[in-house]
Amino acid sequence: MPNDDIRREADRVQEHSTPPTPVIYDVVRRLGVQEMERPAVSLWWSGLAAGLSMSFSLFAEAIVRRHLPDTQWRELVVALGYPVGFVMVVLSRQQLFTETTITVVLPVMAEPTGRNFKCAARMWAIVLAANLVGTLLAALLVSFTPVVTPELRDAMLELSRDAMPQTAVQGLFHGVTAGFLMAALVWLMPAAEAAQFFVVYLMAYLIGASGSAHIVAGSVESFLLVVNGELGIGAMLADFTGPVLAGNIVGGTVLFGLLSYAQVAKEL
Numbered sequence: 001m002p003n004d005d006i007r008r009e010a011d012r013v014q015e016h017s018t019p020p021t022p023v024i025y026d027v028v029r030r031l032g033v034q035e036m037e038r039p040a041v042s043l044w045w046s047g048l049a050a051g052l053s054m055s056f057s058l059f060a061e062a063i064v065r066r067h068l069p070d071t072q073w074r075e076l077v078v079a080l081g082y083p084v085g086f087v088m089v090v091l092s093r094q095q096l097f098t099e100t101t102i103t104v105v106l107p108v109m110a111e112p113t114g115r116n117f118k119c120a121a122r123m124w125a126i127v128l129a130a131n132l133v134g135t136l137l138a139a140l141l142v143s144f145t146p147v148v149t150p151e152l153r154d155a156m157l158e159l160s161r162d163a164m165p166q167t168a169v170q171g172l173f174h175g176v177t178a179g180f181l182m183a184a185l186v187w188l189m190p191a192a193e194a195a196q197f198f199v200v201y202l203m204a205y206l207i208g209a210s211g212s213a214h215i216v217a218g219s220v221e222s223f224l225l226v227v228n229g230e231l232g233i234g235a236m237l238a239d240f241t242g243p244v245l246a247g248n249i250v251g252g253t254v255l256f257g258l259l260s261y262a263q264v265a266k267e268l
Contacts, residue, residue: 019191025264027190029110032103035095036119040126043095047127050094051134055220057085057208059148062155075209078159082208083201085217090185090200097128097216098182101252102260109261128245131216139223157228160221163211164231168243171213175247176255178212182248183256213244 019027035043060081068074089096104120141147142156165171185203192199207214222240225231 022264022267024187024190025106025260028103028186028260029106032100032105032107035100036104036107036116036123040122043123043126044130046093046095047097047130048134048137049092050089050096050127051131051136051216051219052138053088053092053094054085054096054131054135054216055138055142056088057082057204057217058156058159058220058224059152060084061159061208062152065159066151066155079205079209082217083204086204087197087200090189091196095127095130096182097124097131098179098214098248098252099186100124100127101179101249102183102186102257105253105257106261109257128215132219135216135219136223138220139227142224143227156224157230160224161230163213163218163221164225165213165239165243168239171240171243172247174211174213175215175244176251177210177247178207178214178244179248179251179253180256181207181212181251182214183252183260187256187260213240213247215241215245215248218244 061078062081064081065074065078068077086096088094090099100123104123108116108120142153148156165174181203185200188199188203189196206212207217218240222231222236226233226236
């Protein structure tokens, strides 16, 4: 093959290959800048919708679990329902707190100004609060309205009991894993193109199947237990909400976010 033909073929292959790391970094950083500049009311309603949407992960898992025998492989199959809420949230671009642990942090790392820190804190506070209000509303609907059958509600409660960390330390470290996987999901999306559904599904499935703790998905479960009188608010905050939130931030921001920035810092 002539040299010119080889070069053209090489250029064609390069065009369809995975984007260079600095390009992926810049896409994620730009997304973070755009999100930080959105009006507070837009962030709130988007975050509320995300909290409600995430309840469908538990809903889907409960449907699957009700129809399976109690075997060693059951939990691996039940976890196939866990990504449903994530697919709804990520592909519809609703605001999910664990996505912001990397998208918002990269602009702050690039330009650590007081304004950027303030904008990042504002976005984190609004999105997290909206997500939790959405999951609380979902738990109330499931518990006090006929939106699901009693059998399905019982299955959701059973799953919620199994999902709660036994100790705060366990919640913290399980949260680190989930935070890292969510940040990896965000990092993979720019290169995924038509395969975005599969990227979201795979990363979320790993979170669910591994027993990792996600602050928003897990809040549906913890609030469901609280409103049904099976878990105290103090215990929820001490053993689940606080440790898992810290773990998600460490995994998504301190580990994945810093590593992502470090590998491109000298190329920017």
